[in-house]
Amino acid sequence: MLRLRRSGFTLAGVMIGMVLLGLIGLILVRLHLAAERGLRALRGHASLQEAFDLAAAFMTSELADVGRQGPDLDLIRAERDALAYRATRGSGLACAVGGTEVLISRERWRALRSLQAGRDSLLLLLRPRAGDSSSRWVAAPILGVGSASCEGRSSLRMGTVIDASRWTLPAPPALVPVRAFEVMEARLYASGSQEWMGARSVSSGEAIQPLTGPFSVAGSGLTYQDSTGSPAAALADIRSIDLRLAGTRPHPGVPGSVVSESLQTRLAPRNLR
Amino acid sequence: MNSRAGAALPMALFTIALVGALAAAALTVSRLRWLGGSRALLSASARLGAEASVDHAARRWDPFLAESLPVGGMVTGAVAGWGATDSLLRLDERLFLVSSVGERRTSDGYLLARHVARELVELSTPALTADAAVTTHGPVVVDPGAQVAGEDIVPAEWEGRCPTPDSVDLPVRYDTLSGFDRLRPVGAEDLLRWADRTVAGAVGGLGPALDPDGGCDRTDSLNWGDPGVPAGPCGPWSPIVAAESGTRLNSGSAQGLIVAPHGLELSGTARFYGVILTSGPLILLGQAAVIGAVYSDSGVTLRDQTSIQRSTCVARSVIARSARPFRRVPRGDLAGQ
Numbered sequence: 168m169l170r171l172r173r174s175g176f177t178l179a180g181v182m183i184g185m186v187l188l189g190l191i192g193l194i195l196v197r198l199h200l201a202a203e204r205g206l207r208a209l210r211g212h213a214s215l216q217e218a219f220d221l222a223a224a225f226m227t228s229e230l231a232d233v234g235r236q237g238p239d240l241d242l243i244r245a246e247r248d249a250l251a252y253r254a255t256r257g258s259g260l261a262c263a264v265g266g267t268e269v270l271i272s273r274e275r276w277r278a279l280r281s282l283q284a285g286r287d288s289l290l291l292l293l294r295p296r297a298g299d300s301s302s303r304w305v306a307a308p309i310l311g312v313g314s315a316s317c318e319g320r321s322s323l324r325m326g327t328v329i330d331a332s333r334w335t336l337p338a339p340p341a342l343v344p345v346r347a348f349e350v351m352e353a354r355l356y357a358s359g360s361q362e363w364m365g366a367r368s369v370s371s372g373e374a375i376q377p378l379t380g381p382f383s384v385a386g387s388g389l390t391y392q393d394s395t396g397s398p399a400a401a402l403a404d405i406r407s408i409d410l411r412l413a414g415t416r417p418h419p420g421v422p423g424s425v426v427s428e429s430l431q432t433r434l435a436p437r438n439l440r
Numbered sequence: 441m442n443s444r445a446g447a448a449l450p451m452a453l454f455t456i457a458l459v460g461a462l463a464a465a466a467l468t469v470s471r472l473r474w475l476g477g478s479r480a481l482l483s484a485s486a487r488l489g490a491e492a493s494v495d496h497a498a499r500r501w502d503p504f505l506a507e508s509l510p511v512g513g514m515v516t517g518a519v520a521g522w523g524a525t526d527s528l529l530r531l532d533e534r535l536f537l538v539s540s541v542g543e544r545r546t547s548d549g550y551l552l553a554r555h556v557a558r559e560l561v562e563l564s565t566p567a568l569t570a571d572a573a574v575t576t577h578g579p580v581v582v583d584p585g586a587q588v589a590g591e592d593i594v595p596a597e598w599e600g601r602c603p604t605p606d607s608v609d610l611p612v613r614y615d616t617l618s619g620f621d622r623l624r625p626v627g628a629e630d631l632l633r634w635a636d637r638t639v640a641g642a643v644g645g646l647g648p649a650l651d652p653d654g655g656c657d658r659t660d661s662l663n664w665g666d667p668g669v670p671a672g673p674c675g676p677w678s679p680i681v682a683a684e685s686g687t688r689l690n691s692g693s694a695q696g697l698i699v700a701p702h703g704l705e706l707s708g709t710a711r712f713y714g715v716i717l718t719s720g721p722l723i724l725l726g727q728a729a730v731i732g733a734v735y736s737d738s739g740v741t742l743r744d745q746t747s748i749q750r751s752t753c754v755a756r757s758v759i760a761r762s763a764r765p766f767r768r769v770p771r772g773d774l775a776g777q
Contacts, residue, residue: 260531292535292560292769302535302562302769340512341532344560344769 207419211426218379219412219430222364225378226353226410227434229254229366232346234438235403236304241348241438242402247388249354250408251369256280256287257347262317264291264343266331269307270317270324271345282325282347284309286371289327292344293334305334309347353378355387364412382414386429407435482544482553490542490557493526497538498561504658506536506563507676507761533760534563535769560769573750578721578739586724586742594753595713595731597668602753628717631699631762636679637661639687646692646710648674664694667713667731667754678714678761685720689728695754697762703738706730706746713751714758724748732758 176184232255233241244251257278263270269289290304311326318339329336337343350370356363363380364387367373388411393404411431418424509515509530516527529537538561544553573588574580582588594600636658648666651657656666656674664681666674683700688707695713698704703720706712706728716722716734724730724746732754734740742748 260537337532340510342512342529342537344531344535344537 204421208421208426211416211419212428215382215414215416215426215428216430218364218382218414219428221379222412223410223430223432225366226408227432229351229353230408230434230436231255232258232438233436238403239304239306240402242405243350244352245389245391245399245402245405245408247390248356249352250389251350251352253290253348254351255346256349257282259345260342261291261345262320262322262339262342264293264329264336266329266336268315268324268326269329269343269345270315270322272317272320272322274320275342276323278347282309282312282323283371284311284326286368287347287349288370289325290346290348291329293329293336296333296335304346305329382412382416385415386413387411392433406439407433409433479553483555486542486544486553487555487557488542490540490555493540493542494538494557494559497526497528497540498559501561503761504656504677506530531560536561536563562769572733573748574734574736574740576734576736576738576740578736580739581741583743583746585744586746587748588742589747589749592750592752593731595667595751598670598753601670602757628699628701628719631680631697631717632682632701634680634762635682635699636696637664637681638684639681640684641686642688642690644689644691644708644710646689646694648672648677650674662692664696667693667695667711676761678758680762683718690726695758697758713754715755 230252233252235241241253242250243253257276259271259276259278261269261271262275269291285308287309289307289309291307292302293305294302307327307329309325309327311324313324313326315322315324349368351366352369352375353364353366354375356365356375358377361381363377363382365375365377365380367375390409390411391399391405392407392409393399394406396407399405409431410433411429413427413429415425415427418426505515506528509528511530511532514527514529527539529539531537537558539556539558542553542555542557543551545551573590580588594602643662646662646664648669649657649660649663650673654673656677657663658677658679663674663677664679665677666672669675679696681696681698683698683704685702687700688705689710689712690706690708691710693711693713697714698712698716698718700716700718700720700722702718703722704716704718705723705725707725708728709726710728712728712730712732714730714732716730716732716736718735719737721738722734722736722740724740724742724744726744726746728746730748731751733750733752734748740748
């Protein structure tokens, strides 16, 4: 008797296989979607962190040189959501200082950008003609910027006004420390329905420009400490500045949900110590 | 012949290549992270090195070196203990810019990290003027053979030339004598802290000393400069001397600024060029002589053939050389610019 042996799948086997494959596929799709949502959330966090890092780096750089000398302060106004200050735009050594001009050898000058009359001002370290002869930083406007030669070297010429009856104006070969500064304001502000951190040049009358954002600024702000770490009572007491940024953004992958981040950093400018 | 092609070998090769690629990627990522961390550490190390070096230079001021620098002059890497990359630039009579470059390099010289630290340092000088040979609130006793000469002279041994220009500006006049507080902005406590020498009891044989290279040997405790040869190796060396109670200078020649809170005695052939500040009595015996100016709260006594000769030139010279980086200039930290 011939027995015919036929190999193959039964219908039930095929059905079970298909169901199992479907389940595995479903699990894989769900895993993929969850991973994608997680990735989007990570992107949201990273985006907020990047915005905060940019704000912190900007403030660190801008406030690096602020200082004080008696009643003369580089911090001009300190509020929870805004800070006005003198931001250094260049520094060097002047080879000649007169009542109407300052000459700075280019090889002894470092600047972030070209100086602009009206926008930037100078701080010069001079000695008073009377009283305590210790050097003081004297603010003077920049009325014009040009080129000149100082002791045979290519130099910057800055038109200015310095009261020669009050300050001793040294002659070559003496060198005078000079800083160029711009009055700036950094601010947390709302624009439309969004909130930003921005900055503007006060001395040039600029409108605020967004620096980083948007994010919710609830819980964000600036606080100011004195030498003991307590809240500073006056501008002159400020030794360190805490910048706190807290923000939320809509979750990119989950409607109605948000991602939140925060950053707190303490800025202690070396010349405020 | 049995020809059977299998997938095992290609699969094995593929697996090996895949594992190798993954391992290489992991190693690359690790190396990048390690490099990033190393750079951060090296950068911090360079910054700390530069800042510490500037701080060290400002704290351990070398007045001898500073005095020898002309205005606009710079010395680089020549100051022992400051590190090889320090520099000192003299901006004017009293203002200096101290700089230091911190660098970290590989063994073959490749630059890994660099930081520049700069700081302005302003010297403060005692607020004194030599308006008289003797300034005191106490009695002045002068024996017949002794003398106080108020005529302003330049010592004959200085060949009529004053090494310190007249333009050196002393901040505040020492108008009245009511204690060392009048020396502001420099106080007696500052001068005592800055003192290059502290002496007590009898001190004799003062005179210049040279090191084997012919330079001024400032480590010799009896070397208080060479007032006899201003252009010599020890001519510019003018120490601040703290004299403790009972100090008596009895021979030799010296220059400088002596701060004696409890009084001072000069006797024998001691000859001193400079300024003496004392809250106690100042007594001169034998043939002792002072050229410059003396200030005493408790009176001055000159016995035998002693003398005090006023010399603004001498006083100015030692005061100018007594300047120290008393204060750091506000906003004077120029690091990183």
